[in-house]
Amino acid sequence: MMTKLTFYTNPMSRGRIARWMLEETGADYETVLLHYGPEMQSDNYKAINPMMKVPAIVHGGKTVTECGAICAYLAEAFPDAGLAPLPEERADYYRWMFFAAGPWEQASTNRAMGFNVPSEHSGMAGYGDFERTLATLTSILDDRPHICGDRFTAADIYVGSQIAWGVQFGTIPTTPRLTNYISRGMARPAFQRATEKDDAEMDGYGPETPPANA
Ligand SMILES: N[C@@H](CCC(=O)N[C@@H](CS)C(=O)NCC(=O)O)C(=O)O
The missing domain is CATH 3.40.30.10 (Glutaredoxin)
Structure with missing residues (x-):
């Protein structure tokens, strides 16, 4: 069943x-x-x-x-x-999944809201400071086509989406390498199906839209 x-x-x-x-x-x-x-x-x-x-x-x-x-x-x-990591991909997979969920989500959210960690307290903040976190995130793809190396994994969906959203909202400066990486993800049939389904449901679901029966 x-x-x-x-x-x-x-x-x-x-x-x-x-x-x-x-x-x-x-x-x-x-x-x-x-x-x-x-x-x-x-x-x-x-x-x-x-x-x-x-x-x-x-x-x-x-x-x-x-x-x-x-x-x-x-x-x-x-x-x-085939999206779980192979044994030799696990180190990169866990490292960057947790990095994106922890330091990067915090750093990018704080940046978008205009909160800056005072430099004297950067040692206490899990992400240190925004610039360091951004440079670390974007350096992942310096020597490889995917987050874990040569193969597309679930890390490209999660970490890749964070990169794509960051570029879209201007938190991450665009580079040809990042644009190419994002385009490869967006070309996947599953991404296109997911986008079509979400786009079809957008009406009435924005942050300012109350439920019809509210
Ligand atoms: N860290 C969470 C973030 C989830 C999150 O903040 N979701 C937002 C939408 S993007 C939400 O549900 N906001 C509604 C609210 O907080 O009232 C995750 O990765 O799933």
Whole structure:
């Protein structure tokens, strides 16, 4: 019997990263769209993610939240997709998945909101400072076509999406190498299917849009 897989998202959110990963696996899944505000803060959804944020998945009764964890979990749950790391790719895979989820998410969010770590406190901040974190993130691709080397893995979906979003929102300066990397990801059929599905659901799901029955 097929294990039930439910995807909680908003089409205008980081849920797009999880959707791309879901489409790469070829798995059947049910999508539950949530409006920002009361729907994400409802008791029903709080039972799934007490952070009241999307995305989340529930697979066989188990919940996974956090985009990076969702990508890594799905890569292992659906091994036929070939997106989990090979033994020799594991060091890069875990290193950069955690780097993107921790230091980079913090550094880029703080930068977008105009928060700067005072230089005398950079030793206490997990990411040190924005410039160092940015230089480290973009250096990953200096000597390789993918995050773990020669092969596309789930790390290219998660870390790659962070890079693509950073370039799109101007947090990461564009370079020909990054543009080429991002284009290769966007050319994948699973990325295109995921984007089509999310784009088709955009109406009425923006951050300023309350649910119809609010
Ligand atoms: N670290 C989380 C971030 C999740 C997140 O911040 N999601 C935003 C949308 S992009 C959200 O649900 N915001 C709704 C809210 O906080 O009210 C992840 O990687 O999944």
